[in-house]
Amino acid sequence: MKTASIGLPNPKRMTLLVLRDANQPVKQLHVSKPLVIAVPLIALLSISGLIISLQIQSNQTIGKLEKQIRSQDLRFEAVVTDKDAAIERLQNEVIALSSQSQEMMDRMERVTELESELQKFIDKYGNGEDFGKLSSMSWDMDENDSLGVGGEFIAVHENEIEQLALDTRNQFEEMSSMLDEMEKHVPITLKKARQTQYTLSGTPSEWPTLSKRLTSNFGYRTDPFTGRASFHAGIDIAGKTGDPVYAAGAGKVITTAKDGSHGKYIIIEHPGGLQSWYLHLSKISISEGDTVTKGERIGSVGSTGRSTGSHLHFEIVKQDKAVDPLPYLE
Ligand SMILES: [Zn+2]
Incomplete structure (x- = not known):
């Protein structure tokens, strides 16, 4: 449908010609001029009102969203x-x-x-x-x-x-x-x-008496009985009769005996092959065949045999030969 306005002598009114299909007659509508102006104006106003209100509404929505996003950002920041x-x-x-x-x-x-x-x-x-x-x-x-x-x-x-x-x-x-x-x-x-x-331990290293005072060293000396040069096969340690005598090392007692030269004496054989000899004892506390530990009491100091006074003669024998005991003793 098309409409067109045509100027007429009456200035207060307007005629609208409505052109329909070609084979239908033209229709004329007479309307007052203010109405023609008013209707679109009202329509325009209401449309712009609608637009404005939509704008306000969307602004509000956007504002809310922005707020939400900002607070979420903060929360994310906090989480991070x-x-x-x-x-x-x-x-x-x-x-x-x-x-x-x-x-x-x-x-x-x-x-x-x-x-x-x-x-x-x-x-x-x-x-x-x-x-x-x-x-x-x-x-x-x-x-x-x-x-x-x-x-x-x-x-x-x-x-x-x-x-x-x-x-x-x-x-x-x-x-x-x-x-x-x-x-x-x-x-x-x-x-x-x-x-x-x-x-x-089988090494004879324990000092065999309480006293540590030596009265005679290993080696050549003047014999106390004959006054002639002789070889002393061990060390003499001073001691009172009855003082304990200790095994210098662990081992097996192979000899407990008595004779005029050694007096009462003990021989212990140690696992390494060394022997320790304890001479001139007043008492023997162990028996042949006994196993002794290092430091175990085996007898008492005395002056039996060829001795001038109470002492222990201590000897270490290595492969049937007497050696200086001092390097072995601690
Ligand atoms: Zn001696």
Whole structure:
């Protein structure tokens, strides 16, 4: 449909011609002029009102959205800050753990050294209960050897990681106190073991009397009875009759006897092949065939046999030949 306005003599009215299809007649509409102006004007006004109100509404919506986005941004920022702080905490935790781990490793190495020393001793000398217990204790430790600081934490939630770090720290503390205990006990046991080793040791190195005063050295001397040059095959140590005489080393008693020259005497054969001789005794406390430990009392100082006074004649015999005992004695 098309409309067209045509000017007419009446200035207050307007005629609108409505042109429809070609074969239909033209229709004329007579309308007043103010109405023709008013109708589009009203339409225009209401459309612009609508547009304005839409604009206001959309501005409000946009404002709200912007507000929401801003607050979400802030929240995201807060979350990111939290994460950064958590990562920093974890990093510090891991650093602390790794330095602890190093310290633990050092200490474990020390304990392991002690343990292997002890193990060598146990392998060599014995099946003593205490040693067995101690070595099994050390083997238990091996289960903890794999404890370390891992790098798998990225895959899990930071709360879990913090818990893990805490657990690990606790485990370290537990291990640390375990090591404290071991460091205290192992050296004591080792000392005991060494004492046992010393007692069992076959080298005649223990001083055989209470007194350490020598009255005659090993070697050539003037014989106290004849005044002639002679060879002294051992050392003479001053002592009161009845003073204890100790085995210089562990071994087997091969001779307990008495004669005019040696008096009452003892010969001990040591595992290394050396013999120790104890002469002029007042008393013999052990028997032939006995096994003695180092430092065990075997008799008493005396002056039996070819002796001018109470003393111990001590001799070490190596491959049937007397040697100077002093280098052997501690
Ligand atoms: Zn002598």
